[in-house]
Amino acid sequence: MASLMSLRVDDALKEQFLEAANLNQQSQSEAMREALKVYVQNTRDQKMREAAARIRANVEHEAEIMEWLAEYRVMRDDN
Known part of the structure; x- marks a missing residue:
């Protein structure tokens, strides 16, 4: 099940994020999911x-x- 997250970032970071997602041909959601997975790992x-x-x-x-x-091992297996 998916849920909605909301967060605040400064305008410069938001623009950098949008540019990076665009360069990788990703939606904002795809890029954020990837960033969250990397952060967790x-x-x-x-x-x-x-x-x-x-x-x-x-x-x-x-x-x-x-x-x-x-x-x-359990934590790694959960992903």
């Missing part, structure tokens, strides 16, 4: 890197490692 990847750094600093926490990896 980048956020998940950053959290994975942060968790990996914590784990490397605390190698003795094997259970935490296994739990985090399982959760990350």
